[in-house]
Each structure stands twice: as C-alpha cells, then as structure tokens.
Amino acid sequence: MDDVRETSAWVATHSSHVLVDSSDSRVNNAGIEKVVENIQGSIPKVEWDYEGIHYFDNGPLSVQYLFVLDALNFCFWPDKDLNYDHLASGLKAALQNDKSAFDADRLQKYTGPELRELLKWPRPLPLEDERVRLLHEVGFELERNFGGKASNLVESCGKSAAKLVALVTRHFAGFRDHSVYKGHQVFLYKRAQIFVADLWGAFKGQGYGEFYDIGSITMFADYVVPAVLEQLGVLKYSSRLANIIETNNEISSGSEEEVELRACSVYAVEKMKELIRIKSGKQVLSVELDLWLWSVGVQCPALQHHRTLSIYY
Numbered sequence: 001m002d003d004v005r006e007t008s009a010w011v012a013t014h015s016s017h018v019l020v021d022s023s024d025s026r027v028n029n030a031g032i033e034k035v036v037e038n039i040q041g042s043i044p045k046v047e048w049d050y051e052g053i054h055y056f057d058n059g060p061l062s063v064q065y066l067f068v069l070d071a072l073n074f075c076f077w078p079d080k081d082l083n084y085d086h087l088a089s090g091l092k093a094a095l096q097n098d099k100s101a102f103d104a105d106r107l108q109k110y111t112g113p114e115l116r117e118l119l120k121w122p123r124p125l126p127l128e129d130e131r132v133r134l135l136h137e138v139g140f141e142l143e144r145n146f147g148g149k150a151s152n153l154v155e156s157c158g159k160s161a162a163k164l165v166a167l168v169t170r171h172f173a174g175f176r177d178h179s180v181y182k183g184h185q186v187f188l189y190k191r192a193q194i195f196v197a198d199l200w201g202a203f204k205g206q207g208y209g210e211f212y213d214i215g216s217i218t219m220f221a222d223y224v225v226p227a228v229l230e231q232l233g234v235l236k237y238s239s240r241l242a243n244i245i246e247t248n249n250e251i252s253s254g255s256e257e258e259v260e261l262r263a264c265s266v267y268a269v270e271k272m273k274e275l276i277r278i279k280s281g282k283q284v285l286s287v288e289l290d291l292w293l294w295s296v297g298v299q300c301p302a303l304q305h306h307r308t309l310s311i312y313y
C-alpha cells in the first residue's frame with residue numbers, strides 16, 4: 001500500500017481541481033485542524049456491520065461472501081433507489097437460501113437476469129454486464145489458482161494485508177484500480193483494500209481477519225468519503241469542479257478531476273492520522289477513520305457526490 005500512499009501524495013501536491021487543507025501552501029489549515037480538534041484524539045467508534053446487513057458465520061463461507069461482495073462493490077448511484085445495503089443484504093439472503101450460490105463453478109455461470117434475481121432487484125443493475133463479467137472472473141481465477149475458495153487466497157498471505165492486496169490485484173484484473181495522472185501511474189486499489197478491511201472487521205481481527213499490518217491500508221477512495229471531506233472543509237474544490245458536482249454532471253473515469261477527488265481523499269486521511277498522532281499521541285488506523293467518515297456520509301442523503309461510471313468504486 002506504499003504505492004497507494006505515495007502516488008496519492010504525488011497527486012495531492014500536483015493537483016489542479018482539488019486541494020487538501022493541510023501542509024499545502026495554497027490553502028490555510030482550518031479544515032483538518034478543526035476536525036482533529038473536534039474529535040479530540042478519539043474517532044467516533046463505528047461497529048463494522050452496524051447496519052446488520054452482512055452474512056457472517058465465522059468460517060470460510062463468510063470469506064467467499066465478502067470476496068463476492070467486494071467484487072461487486074461499486075457504482076450504485078445511477079439507480080436512485082439502489083445502494084450498498086441492497087447488495088450486501090441481497091447477497092446475504094442469496095447465500096442463506098443456497099449455501100452453494102457462490103461456489104466457483106456457479107460464479108462463472110451467472111447471467112445478468114440471474115444476478116438481478118439473486119439480489120431480488122426488479123430491473124437491470126447499474127453496469128450489469130460489468131458486474132457479471134467480474135463475477136465470472138472471480139469464479140474462474142478462484143477455481144484455477146485457489147481451489148475455488150477465497151479462504152485459500154486469504155490463508156496464502158501469512159496474515160499480511162499488504163500481501164493480500166498484492167495477491168488480489170495480481171490474480172484478479174478487475175481489482176486493478178489504477179490510472180495514469182499527468183503521466184504518473186496512480187494506485188488506489190479501493191475494492192482490494194476494502195476486502196481486507198471487511199475481513200478484519202467481520203472477523204474482529206481474528207482468524208481470517210488477523211493482519212499484523214492492518215495499519216498499512218489506506219482509506220477506500222469511493223464517492224461518499226470525498227464528499228464528506230469536502231463538507232468538513234478538509235478538501236477544497238475549484239469552482240468549476242464544485243459546479244459539475246452540484247449539477248450532477250458526470251466526471252469521466254480516469255480524468256484529472258476524478259483521480260484528484262480520490263487521491264486527495266487518501267492523502268487527506270493520512271494527514272488527519274498524522275495530526276491526531278501529533279496532537280494526542282494516538283495511532284489511529286485509516287480504516288477506522290474511513291468507516292467513521294463513510295457512515296457520516298451515508299447518513300446524510302442530501303450530500304452530493306461526484307458521479308463517475310466506474311467499476312472500481
């Protein structure tokens with residue numbers, strides 16, 4: 001994850017549309033300072049699965065569930081009624097009905113209408129063809145290299161979060177969330193990292209969720225957390241970008257604006273961590289900050305986020 005941290009920092013120091021309110025001479029430091037002061041060294045604790053929407057049986061099937069979930073954990077906004085909860089709870093119900101629903105051979109055969117039926121969603125899903133393609137890829141690669149089981153993938157990483165992200169992105173092309181920005185490769189790896197975080201959260205840091213280097217993962221650059229950071233005054237948008245977001249205009253995948261929104265969020269959360277450490281001596285995790293910021297965002301339906309058609313978040 002050093003790649004994610006370093007390349008996001010590069011973007012934040014060369015950005016044109018998004019500024020991070022800290023250590024950047026182009027803005028004053030009010031935003032981050034204020035947030036860190038307000039939380040007084042302790043991040044509001046948000047339980048993983050506080051919504052009670054995920055499948056969990058403390059065994060390998062939970063790992064298979066989380067891997068399938070994070071293979072499909074992107075782009076809910078084009079359908080105004082659909083959100084992440086529907087995906088998590090729809091997959092949970094599907095697995096409770098049929099424990100072999102996510103077997104590697106089955107994953108390779110789902111069609112769009114079957115996936116819809118599985119999730120009990122009455123109309124085509126956003127980017128449905130991509131979702132089906134990615135399910136097939138997960139089934140195929142799991143079968144070819146990991147005996148069909150995501151739990152084998154996790155076990156082969158020796159409890160290292162960094163190794164697990166590297167392995168997922170090496171074997172599963174759909175998780176290779178990176179772009180080229182001003183001639184530089186930028187790594188964000190949102191879905192690969194959130195898979196690690198979901199294991200850690202679900203298994204409470206034990207068994208399949210034990211990672212000695214959980215501190216190495218960054219926040220998960222989605223479309224909710226950047227909007228929260230902007231509301232908090234941590235990110236500042238150019239007036240052009242602010243206008244695009246306010247008017248719900250699409251931002252294309254891989255554009256400067258899009259990469260800046262995501263990479264500056266990663267950088268800002270790293271800065272918040274640093275400031276918390278300096279002010280209170282406490283070492284917090286990016287994943288803890290992320291879950292708090294994300295839960296704030298999803299509880300605020302009026303919050304406007306950027307709109308990019310992407311398979312990565």
Ligand SMILES: Nc1nc2c(c(CN[C@H]3C=C[C@H](O)[C@@H]3O)cn2[C@@H]2O[C@H](COP(=O)(O)O)[C@@H](O)[C@H]2O)c(=O)[nH]1
Nearest residue numbers: 048049050073074076083084220222223224225294313
């Ligand atoms: N940064 C970050 N982004 C996250 C999550 C999660 C869910 N994590 C679960 C795991 C355990 C917890 O209990 C959470 O429930 C989803 N997303 C992203 O949000 C967007 C969907 O938004 P909306 O359309 O409003 O549902 C979409 O890009 C999705 O990929 C997170 O944790 N962090």
